[in-house]
Amino acid sequence: MATFKEGVNGPFKGKVGSVIGSRWRAIPYMKGMYKVKRNKSNPSEKQAAQHQKFRLLNRFFMPIGPVLDIGFRALTSRATAKNVAFSYNYDHAFVEENGQITLNYPALKFSHGSLYTAGAEKAIRTPDGVKVVWNPKTYGVGGAMDDIAYAIAYSVSLDMLLCETARRHDGEAFISFAEAVGADELHVWLFFADSRGKQASRTEYIPLTDTEP
């Protein structure tokens, strides 16, 4: 798409002939009138695969918009956090097996930044949820005791994505599914953001361990 930067008369707003001028996040846009496409042909195999990928990733990120707002805050000056998360993950988010496209859960990221991760992260399955633990120390660089931890869990069978927050110094968070998730396929991620929500860490995928003894 071409970029229209302060033309002879500057950006405009509203409809001029068949062109509509508008502005979003300080970016001036010129849009054409909406065209109704009749007799839409069936997508080719490649197009269908592309549609499937877009549907999968968009649906996955849908419930946690506010969390993505914090995780990708540094990159949202000219895009929404969901769009940033989508493009950040798109290249590595899918696994293709026997013609079936599924999400590559361990590779998904919910944040980007240089705040330090905690280390020694563990996710322990309990009868009705997941207990996430991490090392609460900060070692003098790249993190503070009052950083907020965002623990995210996804149950594949329930198709439920949940997020719980805790302070870094708490060292643990519990994500409750309010239903038995005994043998469900669960995926757990953890990232940190500073108390002002300005900086975030990378996302760590935490492999699940068995029920606590």
Add this chain to the structure above:
Amino acid sequence: MDFFYDRSRPNVKEKSYGKLAVQQRMRLAMAFLNPLRPIIAETWLGYGKGNKSKAFGQALKKLLQDAIEGQYPDQRIVPDRVAISMGMLPSVNIQDVVPGPEALEIYFSSEENPLAKASDEVVLVAYSPEAGVAGRNPVTCTRREGYIKVDLPPQLQAAPFHAYLFVHSANKKQYSKSLYVGYIEP
């Protein structure tokens, strides 16, 4: 210029060798220094005229000048030439390095120097650019003590890391040039 061309194909110019080399150098330098921002903001502050962002820029410039070797596409950072702090304060002499499973200990001595004060504080930094994690000594340690210890974050307990040592005055106005302790493997 071709008279007939495919309108749907974007006209992308191939980047020159020099441009690609510079871009790779910048990428390497940023990846190495970025996790150390909180430390560099203090140690290079004098060179950034009190501005943290300028301080980081100066540290980056120094790294680009001194600590990158090789030709594109095989350029790499030489960690022992990286200066995570800079200044005129005399450094210390390392006597012994004792790596442990959860901590790194260093014994050092200091020569007599009109600029060196017994109350100068010594800082030890353990850093892994691959993990993007660093740790520094939690307890204040002075030049006269001759011993410093840093607890290793869990990410560094099972992975190799670089260690740097530097000295600053008690009021944090003056710094020494950082000393590369070595590449410590578990």
